[in-house]
Amino acid sequence: MDAVQATKPYLNKAIELIMEYGPKLILAILVLIIGMWIIKGIKKLVKKALQKGHVEISLQKFLVSMITVLLKVLLLISVASMVGIATTSFIAILGAATFAIGLALQGSMSNFAGGVLILLLKPFKVGDTIEAQGFVGKVHEIQIFNTIMKTFDNKMIYIPNGTLSNGNITNYSREPIRRVDMTFGIGYGDDIKKAKEALTRLVQEDARILKDPAPLIAVSSLGDSSVNFAVKVWCDTAEYWNVYFDMQEKVKLTFDQENISIPFPQTDVHLYRDEK
Numbered sequence: 429m430d431a432v433q434a435t436k437p438y439l440n441k442a443i444e445l446i447m448e449y450g451p452k453l454i455l456a457i458l459v460l461i462i463g464m465w466i467i468k469g470i471k472k473l474v475k476k477a478l479q480k481g482h483v484e485i486s487l488q489k490f491l492v493s494m495i496t497v498l499l500k501v502l503l504l505i506s507v508a509s510m511v512g513i514a515t516t517s518f519i520a521i522l523g524a525a526t527f528a529i530g531l532a533l534q535g536s537m538s539n540f541a542g543g544v545l546i547l548l549l550k551p552f553k554v555g556d557t558i559e560a561q562g563f564v565g566k567v568h569e570i571q572i573f574n575t576i577m578k579t580f581d582n583k584m585i586y587i588p589n590g591t592l593s594n595g596n597i598t599n600y601s602r603e604p605i606r607r608v609d610m611t612f613g614i615g616y617g618d619d620i621k622k623a624k625e626a627l628t629r630l631v632q633e634d635a636r637i638l639k640d641p642a643p644l645i646a647v648s649s650l651g652d653s654s655v656n657f658a659v660k661v662w663c664d665t666a667e668y669w670n671v672y673f674d675m676q677e678k679v680k681l682t683f684d685q686e687n688i689s690i691p692f693p694q695t696d697v698h699l700y701r702d703e704k
Contacts, residue, residue: 456510463503471496481548491544539573542589546570556601561587605638606665608672612679613654615689620647620655626682631661636671638662654691 474495478488547570552558556567558577565579575592577585600606614623624645631643641662648658663671683690 456507459510460503460507463507464500467496467499467503470499538590539588542591542593543570543572543574545593546575546589551597552599552602556599558600559598560592561595563587600668601665604665605662606668607641608661608663608668608675610659610661610672610675611648611656612659612683613651613656613691614683615691616653616655618655618688622686623655623657623683623688626686626688627657627659627679630675630678630682631659634671634674636663636667638664 471492475488475492478491546552552567554567554570557565558567560577563577563579563585565577565583565585567575568578568584569576572589574586574588577587579585612623612627614620624647627645631637631645637643638661643662644658644660646658647655649656659675661671680690682688
């Protein structure tokens with residue numbers, strides 16, 4: 429009897445705690461189970477949305493992981509508060525830690541945000557030829573913090589995504605066709621019509637040059653020592669430089685055959701004898 433009487437207060441206290449916290453604990457467990465199930469569904473929806481938007485695989489995994497972790501933290505905080513655990517201090521500590529980490533990694537976070545914007549907005553993709561931050565080359569790899577570009581002389585350029593996303597970017601590969609702008613000069617004593625016919629013939633003979641949009645061949649200016657023709661033709665983006673370089677050579681050879689001169693800068697030097 430003495431033992432029973434001794435344990436009775438503890439038993440009553442246990443019953444009291446069960447009556448007080450039991451329903452809360454059961455409700456918290458139910459909320460935790462349902463919440464995890466909802467988070468799993470949200471994870472699938474986000475993943476499908478990112479795949480439908482053709483977001484880069486690396487960014488897909490990172491965003492899905494980040495959203496999942498954030499939702500789970502919020503769920504655990506909610507469950508803890510339902511049981512009666514004080515979460516105010518925990519939230520304050522978490523916020524202060526996040527703020528301190530953000531200040532310490534300010535530059536890295538800027539590059540991270542820039543990488544996310546590049547991968548989402550897609551101003552360029554791997555394989556595109558771009559001009560950015562004073563460099564021209566092909567995009568070799570798009571990372572979360574940096575974009576790696578390979579120049580045409582085979583140098584690897586690492587550009588932070590923060591500065592890249594905030595600067596001007598020229599994408600030479602985005603459109604399927606490009607216009608090739610060229611200028612050819614002839615002497616003032618040469619036949620303009622003959623030169624124009626020769627240029628027109630060269631353009632028409634090149635199968636890489638598109639008929640639509642139509643090429644433009646016209647006198648663009650009367651220079652100091654030459655009559656300048658503007659030749660503007662369209663071609664597939666991949667053929668841009670081939671067309672440009674071939675036309676330079678063909679025009680020179682054709683003008684030589686047609687006896688059409690190509691002026692070049694000359695300096696006349698006059699010598700005077702000093703009679704003193």
